Amino acid sequence: MGPIAPADPALLPQLARLAAGRATGALSGEGGVLYLAGGRVVHAESPAAPGLEILLSAAGRLPAEGWREAVERAGARREVARHLVESGRLGGGELEICHLGALFDAAYFVLAPGGGRARFRPGAAHWLGPVRPVPAETVARESRRRRALLAAVWPHPQVDTAPVVRRTSVRAPAVPRRQRAVLDLADGRRTAVEIARLLGRPAFHTLLDLRRLAAAGHVETPRPRTSGAARAAPAGPAPDPPTPDGPSPAGSAPARPGPPGPAAAPAAPAGLAAPAGLAAPAGPAASGGSGPPEAAEASGAPARPHPAEPPAGLTDPADPDLHLLRRVRDALEAKL
DSSP states (O other): OOOOEEOOSOHHHHHHHHHHTTOOEEEEETTEEEEEETTEEEEEEOTTSOOHHHHHHHTTSSOHHHHHHHHHHHTTTTOHHHHHHHTTSSOHHHHHHHHHHHHHHHHHHHTOTTOOOOEEEETOOOTTOOSOOEEHHHHHHHHHHHHHHHHHHOOOTHHHHSOOOBOOOTTSOOOOHHHHHHHTTOOSSOOHHHHHHHHTOOHHHHHHHHHHHHHTTSBOOOOOOOSTTOOSSOOOOOOSSOOOOOOOOOOSOOOOOOSOOOOOOOOOOOOSOOOTTOOOOSSSOOSSOOOOOOHHHHTTSOOOOOOSSOOTTTSOSSOOOOHHHHHHHHHHHHHO
16 A cells, blocks of 8 residues: 555645645545545545445435446456446446536535545545546535535534434424425434435435524524534534535525534444455545455555546546536526
8 A cells, every 4th residue: 555645634725735736546534535536536435425326226226236246347447437337237427427416425524624634645546436537626616615505504513413303393384395304304313414324315415404494493403512622614423534416505594593402423324335255445434335445555565546537438538517517506406
């Protein structure tokens, strides 16, 4: 395994420096890991965000056995994404859109303020393989936008990590269908992360739904922690030692927070189990995903550099044009 270089406590400045230097490797912190190739972000994982395989399975696009088969056949070559497309299990465009959603969802937690000391592993590559590289600045900008959106909806981040406690109020407005599914799982024990996994939805979307529900008086807002360890910004639960849609618009104006509730957040549950004979990839743990080991790192040799460009047949190797995806995202936000 290549050397592990300590970096600045904040991941955003380090990410900017790595992007400027067109670095290839894995940048990890308390919230997860970003994989870079040629200075672009090619993959992101966080224990707080459901992995790509969970989102695909919940949407009915790829059964669990299909994901395991792809990992077993192409994981060691770091070509799982290519195999999914070439085998006909997923269309190239479909995989790109789903992967971008999972990447931005996980990156939000990885780049959360106060994410601990950053570490960079040069040359580390992910077993999924490249799909559509995203400029690092685009990832950072979207993370900041999502953080601002949550604060505008309901500026009480403790809702994100505490077990969700449902309230009963005759004056509370009706609950939209999408938020009803979230509210139905609010049993006083589950956190936003656990609810997102049960529903097979991006974690950020669930955070946004819960903040709207809190603003409308449907769920309790715990009192902020007074400990110095408390964070001002939302983040997922603390992961194990370092190891993957567009958001909706701001909801109603903030209301008075409800009675205090519990503030402790249990660890996120595991996702799909790794296929037989395969270990989890080296470095930060995947967000419930399963995959093969980093073969080069396991043998003591330097990790094979991640290809700087996506393989032919998956996407255009030119700079990614995200304008269409942004328009689709904005249109969906306008309808929610």
